[in-house]
Amino acid sequence: MFDAATYQSRRRRLSKDVGSGLILLLGNDEVGMNYAANAYHFRQDSTFLYFFAVNLPGLAGLIDVDAGTETLFGDDLTVADIVWTGPQPTIAKLCKPAGIASSAPMAELETRLAAAIAKGRRVHFLKPYRAEHTLKITALLGLKPTIVASYRSEALHAAVVAQRNVKSADEVAEIERAVGVSREMYLAAMRAARPGRREYEVVAEIVRVQKANGCELAFPIICSVHGETLHNHAHANLMKAGDVMVLDSGVETERGYASDITRTIPVGGRFTAEQRVIYDLVLKTQLAAIAAIKPGVRYKDVHLLASRSFASGLKEIGLMKGDPAEAVAAGAHALFFPHGLGHMLGLDVHDLENIGEQHVGYEPGLERSGQFGLSYLRLARTLKPGFVLTVEPGLYFIPQLIDQWKADKRHAAFVNYREVEKFRNARGYRIEDDVLVTRSGNRVLGPPIPKKAEDVEAACRA
Numbered sequence: 001m002f003d004a005a006t007y008q009s010r011r012r013r014l015s016k017d018v019g020s021g022l023i024l025l026l027g028n029d030e031v032g033m034n035y036a037a038n039a040y041h042f043r044q045d046s047t048f049l050y051f052f053a054v055n056l057p058g059l060a061g062l063i064d065v066d067a068g069t070e071t072l073f074g075d076d077l078t079v080a081d082i083v084w085t086g087p088q089p090t091i092a093k094l095c096k097p098a099g100i101a102s103s104a105p106m107a108e109l110e111t112r113l114a115a116a117i118a119k120g121r122r123v124h125f126l127k128p129y130r131a132e133h134t135l136k137i138t139a140l141l142g143l144k145p146t147i148v149a150s151y152r153s154e155a156l157h158a159a160v161v162a163q164r165n166v167k168s169a170d171e172v173a174e175i176e177r178a179v180g181v182s183r184e185m186y187l188a189a190m191r192a193a194r195p196g197r198r199e200y201e202v203v204a205e206i207v208r209v210q211k212a213n214g215c216e217l218a219f220p221i222i223c224s225v226h227g228e229t230l231h232n233h234a235h236a237n238l239m240k241a242g243d244v245m246v247l248d249s250g251v252e253t254e255r256g257y258a259s260d261i262t263r264t265i266p267v268g269g270r271f272t273a274e275q276r277v278i279y280d281l282v283l284k285t286q287l288a289a290i291a292a293i294k295p296g297v298r299y300k301d302v303h304l305l306a307s308r309s310f311a312s313g314l315k316e317i318g319l320m321k322g323d324p325a326e327a328v329a330a331g332a333h334a335l336f337f338p339h340g341l342g343h344m345l346g347l348d349v350h351d352l353e354n355i356g357e358q359h360v361g362y363e364p365g366l367e368r369s370g371q372f373g374l375s376y377l378r379l380a381r382t383l384k385p386g387f388v389l390t391v392e393p394g395l396y397f398i399p400q401l402i403d404q405w406k407a408d409k410r411h412a413a414f415v416n417y418r419e420v421e422k423f424r425n426a427r428g429y430r431i432e433d434d435v436l437v438t439r440s441g442n443r444v445l446g447p448p449i450p451k452k453a454e455d456v457e458a459a460c461r462a
């Protein structure tokens with residue numbers, strides 16, 4: 001964790017921004033995988049981690065804004081527990097490193113909240129994303145489960161987003177450390193992507209580097225020679241010479257900060273001439289998008305710039321036609337680039353996504369588009385110094401989508417379906433880096449990971 005003063009000032013600012021009432025932040029609990037004692041990997045709630053720091057299950061934090069008090073709630077282990085877990089610090093001891101003023105047993109939380117509600121005071125809580133949280137709020141506040149989400153506090157959501165969206169130098173350093181581990185992972189994965197092996201052998205290299213660095217995976221690994229399936233989590237395909245593999249993975253550091261990197265890897269170490277054309281267009285587009293990132297620019301406009309770069313590049317190779325800007329305005333490029341350019345990154349790989357994208361990635365006056373492709377854009381808002389975001393353009397040849405659009409003659413003025421047929425088995429390409437918005441522009445975080453085609457090929461053959 002960071003020092004106590006960091007967490008104290010975060011909680012002070014949160015109180016000030018919320019204004020009055022009580023702020024309830026629930027930590028996460030262990031969740032049974034197939035029975036209670038066999039739990040999934042424990043992941044603390046990111047907002048709890050951000051403000052209360054303690055990375056253990058079964059806790060809750062309460063800030064009384066009006067009284068200026070704060071309490072960590074939890075139950076100390078009994079000796080019968082310690083037989084299984086080994087000695088653990090008491091709840092009172094856990095408070096000190098995070099600078100939390102007081103602690104109390106979990107049972108007191110209910111009493112404390114009941115007293116506040118009886119006085120008509122407001123209890124602020126976040127929209128729950130785990131069923132256990134919904135049930136806890138149901139019990140603690142006397143709300144029916146079906147209406148819990150609608151009683152979430154907009155003031156608390158806005159205050160949490162305002163702080164967490166802007167990363168401190170310490171947080172940026174953590175993300176850079178995660179990218180550094182990713183670099184090692186990608187160098188190992190590139191060497192392992194050999195014909196005759198299975199995708200899971202590449203995954204094994206990724207996990208080896210992750211574990212060897214004391215990190216966790218930030219999200220399930222995408223590692224597939226069928227990268228045209230955007231979130232393909234199966235890893236059983238045999239890799240053949242001439243396949244391209246999309247590898248999208250990230251780790252989180254001990255403090256919980258994530259990296260999120262994608263590279264497209266030629267199995268066997270050489271792109272074919274056709275692959276090279278597509279790969280270079282993705283890289284050119286990613287570099288153009290990164291170059292456009294600076295404070296005051298709307299990320300939606302960077303997404304559209306990347307889309308136009310794709311439309312004009314695809315026109316050059318005969319897959320699209322007409323005016324690239326008009327093609328993008330109509331949404332025709334989304335046949336090949338059906339997702340958003342990127343998202344916020346921090347304690348969550350899609351940072352703060354539990355809070356809702358209208359708060360995090362959008363802003364008043366900027367609503368999510370309904371157009372296919374653009375509708376998946378998670379981050380659209382005006383950029384500010386301290387934002388950390390991903391830049392991940394990709395081109396995909398999705399046979400089912402091509403067939404449907406072709407049958408409907410969709411965007412026939414902009415798509416050259418006869419030429420597209422030749423690419424229907426060309427699969428998927430994506431390149432992703434993590435970028436900090438600085439005062440004057442931006443900085444790609446972490447040590448460079450090969451991405452020029454020649455550099456990727458060399459790393460594969462190393």
Ligand SMILES: [Mn+2]
Binds near residue numbers: 260
């Ligand atoms: Mn990403």
